[in-house]
Amino acid sequence: MKFKNLIVRLCKKEDYSSTFDLTFDLIDSAFLPKWVDRLLHAQHRQDPISEPGAFYNLNDQWTEEYTIDFLNKHIDICNSIHPGMFNRRLTSINDQDTLNYIHSIFEMHHGKLDSWLKNKTFNTDSGDSLVKSLSNINQTVHHCEGLGSNPKMRIVYFDLPKTKTFTNEDYALFTDDVDFGGVYTCYADVGKHLEALATDEDDHHHDFVPHIHYSADFYIRFHNTDGSVRKAKYNKYYKDNLDYFTNKGYELNDIRLTTGEIKLAQLQYSNEQDILNEISKYDSIQSVIII
Numbered sequence: 001m002k003f004k005n006l007i008v009r010l011c012k013k014e015d016y017s018s019t020f021d022l023t024f025d026l027i028d029s030a031f032l033p034k035w036v037d038r039l040l041h042a043q044h045r046q047d048p049i050s051e052p053g054a055f056y057n058l059n060d061q062w063t064e065e066y067t068i069d070f071l072n073k074h075i076d077i078c079n080s081i082h083p084g085m086f087n088r089r090l091t092s093i094n095d096q097d098t099l100n101y102i103h104s105i106f107e108m109h110h111g112k113l114d115s116w117l118k119n120k121t122f123n124t125d126s127g128d129s130l131v132k133s134l135s136n137i138n139q140t141v142h143h144c145e146g147l148g149s150n151p152k153m154r155i156v157y158f159d160l161p162k163t164k165t166f167t168n169e170d171y172a173l174f175t176d177d178v179d180f181g182g183v184y185t186c187y188a189d190v191g192k193h194l195e196a197l198a199t200d201e202d203d204h205h206h207d208f209v210p211h212i213h214y215s216a217d218f219y220i221r222f223h224n225t226d227g228s229v230r231k232a233k234y235n236k237y238y239k240d241n242l243d244y245f246t247n248k249g250y251e252l253n254d255i256r257l258t259t260g261e262i263k264l265a266q267l268q269y270s271n272e273q274d275i276l277n278e279i280s281k282y283d284s285i286q287s288v289i290i291i
Contacts, residue, residue, distance in 0.1 A: 006265045007289040010282035024265035031170050031262055038216040042157040050158040051139050052285045057151040059280045062143050064093045071140040074133040081126045099141050106138045150223040162188050162213040174260040176227025181267025186217035195259050198237035210256045234259045
């Protein structure tokens with residue numbers, strides 16, 4: 001069966017009967033059926049949308065004060081379960097070094113991809129709460145880094161095992177350009193890819209991991225960006241740190257170092273501001289439908 005449309009249904013946390021549908025035209029490519037398979041597989045497994053409130057600069061919920069308080073609350077929960085897990089709390093949204101440190105603790109305990117499932121740290125009566133708080137911390141770090149930047153929405157299924165990898169043909173579809181209302185693949189590995197390292201100047205990260213695996217996860221981006229400036233920034237960072245990447249086993253022009261994302265679908269809309277105004281009334285992703 002060939003699918004043509006993607007529908008993302010928004011709702012309000014306090015009134016889930018109040019909904020608004022974003023309708024997208026799927027973009028035909030050799031990769032699209034692979035992504036559709038992952039999405040349907042997640043739904044067949046009844047995996048929940050892991051962060052239904054992942055709205056970035058689209059509504060007024062994630063203020064600077066709320067975001068810092070939310071992050072520190074979950075740091076305190078982690079430390080109460082696993083004393084000493086974090087030795088820093090966040091006091092400023094602009095403290096990138098502390099954000100990098102906090103994210104590195106998540107990386108260390110989560111491990112690569114699905115390895116956290118075998119981590120004895122989580123094999124306790126409070127293990128589920130610890131996993132949930134670490135997940136919240138990871139996502140809130142990204143909220144902090146994204147405050148005031150380009151608006152986007154992210155739909156992820158953390159419970160779905162990450163088993164599928166990009167092929168050379170898939171990398172050829174990657175783009176650094178962004179179209180308003182575009183749906184794009186989401187980074188599915190654990191670590192920092194080239195784009196993040198070039199942006200964060202992260203000295204705390206545990207490992208460089210490029211785009212290797214894909215999943216059902218995706219972004220909806222609500223801005224237009226010419227990718228040439230970003231591409232030049234990433235290329236410069238790579239060349240300035242060539243020894244680091246070479247020591248990691250990535251030679252110049254290694255296809256795994258391809259930056260960007262694969263565009264999967266395009267929003268049906270008539271006016272950018274009108275759609276942003278409508279989205280701002282909602283704060284939760286209720287469901288994803290493919291038809």
